[in-house]
Amino acid sequence: MHVISFEGFEYSGKSTQIALLKKFFIKKKIVSTFTREPGGNKDLEKIRKIILQSDFDNLSLILFFFASRFSLLSSFKSNGIVVFDRFFDSTYAYQNFTTRDKQLILNLIKQIHKKYIPRLTFYFKMNRKTLLERKNKRGALNKFDKKYLGDFARIQKNYNDLSKVKIGKRIFITIDASQSKELIHEEIIRNLKKWKLIK
Ligand code: TYD
Numbered sequence: 167m168h169v170i171s172f173e174g175f176e177y178s179g180k181s182t183q184i185a186l187l188k189k190f191f192i193k194k195k196i197v198s199t200f201t202r203e204p205g206g207n208k209d210l211e212k213i214r215k216i217i218l219q220s221d222f223d224n225l226s227l228i229l230f231f232f233a234s235r236f237s238l239l240s241s242f243k244s245n246g247i248v249v250f251d252r253f254f255d256s257t258y259a260y261q262n263f264t265t266r267d268k269q270l271i272l273n274l275i276k277q278i279h280k281k282y283i284p285r286l287t288f289y290f291k292m293n294r295k296t297l298l299e300r301k302n303k304r305g306a307l308n309k310f311d312k313k314y315l316g317d318f319a320r321i322q323k324n325y326n327d328l329s330k331v332k333i334g335k336r337i338f339i340t341i342d343a344s345q346s347k348e349l350i351h352e353e354i355i356r357n358l359k360k361w362k363l364i365k
Contacts, residue, residue: 168363169282171250173259174290175321176311177300178343179350183288184251186351196364197246203253204231206238218310224262225270231257232274239282247363254278255287259324260314275333283334286361288354289325290343294318337361 174180184200191198205214217230235254242248254275263271297318307315314321329338339357341350358364 167245167248167281169248169250169284170286170288170358170363171253171255171284172288172290173252173255173325174343175292175297175318176307176315177297177304178290178292179347180251180290182347183290183350183354184249186347187249187354190351190355191247194364198249199244199246200249200251201238202251203238203256204234206234207241210234210238218308225267228257228261228263228267228271228274231261232271236277239278242282247358250284253284253287255289255325255328258328259321260317262317262320272331280334284336285363286357287336287338288357289329289338289340290350291322291325291340292343296344 172180172184188198188200190196204217205211213230213234217227217234220227222230232254235257254271258268258271258275261267261271301315326340329340341353343350345353355364
């Protein structure tokens with residue numbers, strides 16, 4: 167099993183790339199599983215709805231996200247390449263934290279079994295111009311996405327800070343999200359080959 171994760175702000179093109187990768191794996195007959203956070207199984211998808219419509223305070227959100235995450239991992243059965251649409255980086259990036267909360271998040275990350283630590287994380291970094299262009303072109307956001315829309319700079323900074331923290335053997339790959347979807351897809355495939363996740 168190889169784990170990879172996709173991260174990035176709303177409109178970064180994360181979902182498009184995950185869909186392209188799914189197609190690629192099917193075409194190449196590469197065994198894979200796609201999952202998303204929060205959610206990922208039937209019960210947790212119900213909890214996803216509640217969390218994403220909530221007004222929970224930050225500490226509660228941190229704990230809800232990690233509870234959902236540990237629950238998902240505890241029942242996880244999979245071979246091949248496992249693709250996470252968001253994982254622990256999202257909690258570090260999105261939840262507003264005090265210094266104490268930050269330590270809590272880092273400690274919770276350490277509780278994740280090393281077999282689930284992604285070998286590669288693809289992070290789609292975007293500039294404000296691309297964000298605004300895409301925001302104007304695309305439809306409405308859900309409540310939770312809206313809640314964080316004004317936090318673009320903070321969230322990108324948090325992703326950037328976490329990219330410098332060594333977490334197991336994972337390699338954090340920052341991708342310029344303003345490029346075309348074809349170029350980004352190629353960059354992802356190139357990296358999967360380079361790090362020997364696929365041939
Ligand atoms: P997202 O995965 O982008 O789904 P959709 O495409 O349906 O918008 O949205 C999930 C939201 O949850 C997004 O605003 C980020 C947020 N989130 C956190 O704040 N912390 C977390 O730990 C995770 C996994 C998600």
